[in-house]
Amino acid sequence: MTRVRLDLGYDGTDFSGWAVQPGRRTVAGELGLALDRLFGAGGATGLTVAGRTDAGVHATGQVCHVDVPDDPYGDSLVRRLAGLLPPDVRVYRATVVPDVFDARFSALSRRYEYRVTDAPFGAEPLARRTTLAWPRPVDLDVLNAAAVGLTGQHDFAAYCRRKEHATTIRAISRLDWRRLPDGVLVATVEADAFCQAMVRSLVGALLMAGDGRRPVDWPASLLSRTDRSNEVVVVGPHGLTLVAVAYPEGVDALAERAEVTRNLRA
Amino acid sequence: MTRVRLDLGYDGTDFSGWAVQPGRRTVAGELGLALDRLFGAGGATGLTVAGRTDAGVHATGQVCHVDVPDDPYGDSLVRRLAGLLPPDVRVYRATVVPDVFDARFSALSRRYEYRVTDAPFGAEPLARRTTLAWPRPVDLDVLNAAAVGLTGQHDFAAYCRRKEHATTIRAISRLDWRRLPDGVLVATVEADAFCQAMVRSLVGALLMAGDGRRPVDWPASLLSRTDRSNEVVVVGPHGLTLVAVAYPEGVDALAERAEVTRNLRA
Numbered sequence A, B: 001m002t003r004v005r006l007d008l009g010y011d012g013t014d015f016s017g018w019a020v021q022p023g024r025r026t027v028a029g030e031l032g033l034a035l036d037r038l039f040g041a042g043g044a045t046g047l048t049v050a051g052r053t054d055a056g057v058h059a060t061g062q063v064c065h066v067d068v069p070d071d072p073y074g075d076s077l078v079r080r081l082a083g084l085l086p087p088d089v090r091v092y093r094a095t096v097v098p099d100v101f102d103a104r105f106s107a108l109s110r111r112y113e114y115r116v117t118d119a120p121f122g123a124e125p126l127a128r129r130t131t132l133a134w135p136r137p138v139d140l141d142v143l144n145a146a147a148v149g150l151t152g153q154h155d156f157a158a159y160c161r162r163k164e165h166a167t168t169i170r171a172i173s174r175l176d177w178r179r180l181p182d183g184v185l186v187a188t189v190e191a192d193a194f195c196q197a198m199v200r201s202l203v204g205a206l207l208m209a210g211d212g213r214r215p216v217d218w219p220a221s222l223l224s225r226t227d228r229s230n231e232v233v234v235v236g237p238h239g240l241t242l243v244a245v246a247y248p249e250g251v252d253a254l255a256e257r258a259e260v261t262r263n264l265r266a
Helices: A027-039 A075-084 A140-148 A198-210 A217-222 A251-265 B026-039 B074-084 B140-148 B198-210 B218-224 B251-266
Strands: A002-010 A045-049 A058-068 A088-096 A109-117 A150-153 A169-179 A187-189 A240-246 B002-010 B047-048 B058-068 B089-098 B111-116 B152-155 B169-179 B185-191 B240-246
Touching: A002 A027, A027 A045, A027 A058, A027 A075, A027 A088, A075 A088, A109 A198, A140 A169, A140 A187, A140 A198, A140 A217, A169 A198, A187 A198, A187 B198, A198 A217, A198 A240, B002 B026, B026 B047, B026 B058, B026 B074, B026 B089, B074 B089, B111 B198, B140 B169, B140 B185, B140 B198, B140 B218, B169 B198, B185 B198, B198 B240
Parallel strands: A058 A240, B058 B240
Antiparallel strands: A002 A058, A002 A088, A045 A058, A109 A187, A109 A240, A150 A169, A169 A187, B002 B058, B002 B089, B047 B058, B111 B185, B111 B240, B152 B169, B169 B185
16 A cells, blocks of 8 residues: 545535535545545545544645555546546645655644635625625734734633543644735634634634724633633634645654654544 | 716626626626615616626626716715625725716726636636636747737737627737746736627637647737637636726716727727
8 A cells, every 4th residue: 555645625615524424525525435436445545634624614735645555546646536526626736655644643733724804895706705704894903912812832722612531722833814905804823733613713702802892812811711612703614724734854753743643632 | 866986896607797688697687686775776777887798707897887866875885785785796896976987988998817727636626716727738938929919909800709780800908928826827818898708719719829739820810810710719708807997087088088989889
């Protein structure tokens, strides 16, 4: 068997998220069907993804790995997958990687972007599938001031859907906002990992400060909680896109990182 | 009555073009319904557009005008239209203009963009509604070399759907291609006006040269024809977006331009 890294993107609008669910259309489900066509049912095994995106969330920089029978398609794998996959999911690159590469556990960080518009007319039609329309004017400086207190390592219990026996401690290495020339606000959030709905909860809290309904220090003040806060709005999934996953260089570093992360999550 | 200029955009995917057609969903149809709700049936009259886009063609810089009862909504017109229009059409700005402003006849030029990808995996999922997937590699330098001979004033009969008693002489002031960092090719085409399917025919001919199946001087050589060429591929409407319409400054210039254009088209 050969381990292959797949770099892919999808329009999350018509997917019930990444993970296979019976009776639902999911990205892993569609990818699995295409791989079964190429390698025979069960020929490709161990499909593992860096970021298990929720229903409606998009990706331009998703990464997964899969083990396939020794390299039977070579350089034509991307073209073959393009012919088999539906147009709302595309594999950009397929790369043979060492067996120690683990798309999930070797990852150093995930980067997401969240797009919001506060224009009086709402979201631009051609961008409406990837942009949340916020009904009040938002102050960019307040957004960025409120974001400062959320960076670093914290217990994000207030911003996480609770899972039994799972830590809610995460390290946010980047959280900032910019306004594009067309007026759209873009949040960039990078962390070692995220718990479920965490980015959408952080964005919701920041927007409540950014539009003046909460004090600028309110989002960071919630970090003292040990449970999910029901005052935080979880904004819609369609504004959210997974844009990049970072990995260390070299076989040793990949293996080491995978071991550290497996222990941390267990 | 007050003349109002509306700047608007739409996702053409689910529209049968701009113009009202019985039993079809069109942009003018949806806009007319919203104006009827605001001003009463027949209260807003003379809806006139700069560029009558075909089915499936998008706009981010469309302009139209309409005459409404004296300014009853003032600055709130954009918000009111946003509440009444479907999400695939948005009015960005509403501006009171002098009566001599004519969205169609006062226009100096229209600018379109056409997006094409020649990536082996096809169109990026989130861009697939606005980007044509071309199955062969395309050479940017050849595209631009072939485009040079098409600029200026010519009889574009080879590139026009024939209409009785209508001239096919047009003046292209700009036609060039660029490749974006993500690999997508964008053609920018600007002219005083376009006949039906002209941009899509020009792009189709240029792509046939750009992928090496026709000589670089072939697109310009067709200008010697007096009839539509059936060798020219009319590429799909979804790659095409009307991005800008230019008008002269000042009341006198607007009126003068409208008179010149009306005589030219008649």
